[in-house]
Amino acid sequence: MDTYEEKTLTSTEIYKGKIISLRIEEVELPNGKTAQRELIKHPGAVAILAITSDEKIVLVEQFRKALDRSLVEIPAGKIEPGEDPKTTAIRELEEETGYSASEFTYIQSFATSPGFADEIIHLYLARGLKKVENPAAGDDDEFINLLESTIVEAEEMMTSTKIYDAKTAFAILYAKKLLPN
Structure with a gap:
């Protein structure tokens, strides 16, 4: 396990396009607090x-x-x-x-x-x-x-x-x- 891993609590797709999609993820931080991450998903x-x-x-x-x-x-x-x-x-x-x-x-x-x-x-x-x-x-x-x-x-x-x-x-x-x- 990565010491600084952020555990995903929720994941919501905001946009799905021809090449990319955008997700908003709520994560639990290593210190127990939560944060939001805006993530682009790409096929490579x-x-x-x-x-x-x-x-x-x-x-x-x-x-x-x-x-x-x-x-x-x-x-x-x-x-x-x-x-x-x-x-x-x-x-x-x-x-x-x-x-x-x-x-x-x-x-x-x-x-x-x-x-x-x-x-x-x-x-x-x-x-x-x-x-x-x-x-x-x-x-x-x-x-x-x-x-x-x-x-x-x-x-x-x-x-x-x-x-x-x-x-x-x-x-x-x-x-x-x-x-x-």
Whole structure:
């Protein structure tokens, strides 16, 4: 048992959307008092650190309404119900970039915002990239610009906040171990 565990007393779903749901949970704190927690439930996602044969990182640029601006990110996507994360990674790489990969290696999983959300992202390394002749279509509401960047260029994008999300920053730091400057 976790020393600081919060026991759920009640749980009420406030909103259920296409991707997320919001719950209000009343919890008993370790000191016996109660508190409310606003929790986002998410099915989980994958992210792909795709590296080309000439040691460039495949990135996508897209508008993110939550921040009201475009970001440069590694390809990523939501896990469908019952889908294995590796299968999601293979599908998302093709849909977002038009690439397939001969090697998919699991790197690590991590929580994105554990203070209020249960989303876990599974990060994969994709190598042996090959352009797919007729790639699977992406989401109808997703508009993506494909980029390829050296590790130095990616770090510059982090400094300038073009790369601004945690999954991509995590992947770029991981890529520093793999790629030449």
